[in-house]
Amino acid sequence: MSRRPPEWLAEKMATGVGVVPVLGSSNLIISGETPRAQIFEGNQALALLEASHQEILLGTDDHRPVFAVSVDEGQAAEAVAMTGGAAEFVDLRQVGPFLPPADAHILAHARGMVYWHSRHGFCGVCGSPTESKHSGHERKCVNPDCAISHFPRTDPAIIVLVYRTDIPGGACLLGRHARWPFGMYSTLAGFVEPGETLEQAVSREVFEEAGIETTNVNYLASQPWPFPSSLMLGFHAEATSFDINIDDEELSDCRWFTRDDLRGMKEWLDAKDDEFRLPRRDSISRWLIQQWFDAE
Numbered sequence: 001m002s003r004r005p006p007e008w009l010a011e012k013m014a015t016g017v018g019v020v021p022v023l024g025s026s027n028l029i030i031s032g033e034t035p036r037a038q039i040f041e042g043n044q045a046l047a048l049l050e051a052s053h054q055e056i057l058l059g060t061d062d063h064r065p066v067f068a069v070s071v072d073e074g075q076a077a078e079a080v081a082m083t084g085g086a087a088e089f090v091d092l093r094q095v096g097p098f099l100p101p102a103d104a105h106i107l108a109h110a111r112g113m114v115y116w117h118s119r120h121g122f123c124g125v126c127g128s129p130t131e132s133k134h135s136g137h138e139r140k141c142v143n144p145d146c147a148i149s150h151f152p153r154t155d156p157a158i159i160v161l162v163y164r165t166d167i168p169g170g171a172c173l174l175g176r177h178a179r180w181p182f183g184m185y186s187t188l189a190g191f192v193e194p195g196e197t198l199e200q201a202v203s204r205e206v207f208e209e210a211g212i213e214t215t216n217v218n219y220l221a222s223q224p225w226p227f228p229s230s231l232m233l234g235f236h237a238e239a240t241s242f243d244i245n246i247d248d249e250e251l252s253d254c255r256w257f258t259r260d261d262l263r264g265m266k267e268w269l270d271a272k273d274d275e276f277r278l279p280r281r282d283s284i285s286r287w288l289i290q291q292w293f294d295a296e
C-alpha cells in the first residue's frame with residue numbers, strides 16, 4: 001500500500017474508506033475455514049473512525065485509504081455486532097498462518113502501529129504528553145521547549161540456520177525454548193545490539209546460545225514479526241566448531257539434526273505431545289531450514 005498527502009486523503013475519504021479495528025493485541029477476524037481480515041467500509045467505517053481516539057493511516061488499498069483504529073472493549077463489542085457476530089477479536093499469532101498474505105500484512109501493520117502508539121503517549125526525552133501527527137506516523141512532544149518528534153521503530157533481530165559440512169550429508173543446529181510446545185525445535189535467534197553488524201550479531205548469538213563458532217554468514221531473507229515490533233533477518237552460517245554448550249537461560253536443548261532426522265519430524269499442528277516437530281510453515285525459521293534441507 002502507498003501513502004499520500006492529506007489533501008489526497010480528504011478527497012478519497014469522500015468516496016470510500018477502509019477501517020480495521022485493533023483491540024489491545026487482538027485483530028478482528030472473520031472466522032471460517034480460510035479466516036479473513038474484517039475491513040469495515042462505508043458508514044460502519046466512518047462510525048469507527050468517528051469514535052476512535054487514535055486512527056492511523058496504513059496506506060491505500062483498491063484506491064481507498066485504509067485506517068487502523070484502536071478500540072476499547074465497548075467499541076470492540078459494537079464492531080463485532082456490526083458483523084452480525086461473523087467476526088471476533090483474536091490474537092494474530094493464532095490465525096496469522098491461515099490468513100491470505102495480504103490480509104495478514106494489513107493486520108500485522110495495524111497491530112504494530114497501534115502497539116507503538118499505546119507505548120509512546122509520553123515523550124521519552126522530557127516526559128510530557130505526545131500527540132499523533134501525520135495520520136499516525138509520528139508522535140510529537142507537546143512541550144514547546146522540547147517538541148521532539150518520535151517515529152515508529154522496528155527492532156532488528158537475526159535468525160540463523162547454522163549448518164555443518166564435516167560429516168557425510170551434513171547437519172543443522174536447532175534449539176528449543178522451554179516455553180515452546182513440546183518437541184518443537186527451531187533456528188536460533190536474537191536481537192541485534194547497538195554498534196553491531198548483522199554478521200557479528202549472528203556469530204555472537206550462536207556462540208552465546210549454543211557455544212558454536214561460525215563462519216560464512218550469509219543473508220537470505222527477512223520477515224516482519226510485529227510481536228511487538230521486530231524485523232527478523234534470516235541467515236545461514238557454517239559452523240567451525242561442533243560441541244554444543246547451551247546457555248540454559250536461553251535454551252532448554254540444542255542439537256545437530258541430519259536431513260533424515262528432519263524427515264522424521266512432524267508438522268507443527270500435526271505432532272502429538274511426545275513427537276518432535278518443525279516450526280510452522282509460514283515462519284522464516286521453517287523457510288531457512290527448508291532452504292538448507294533442499295540444498296542437498
Ligand SMILES: [Zn+2]
Nearest residue numbers: 123126141146
Ligand atoms: Zn519532550
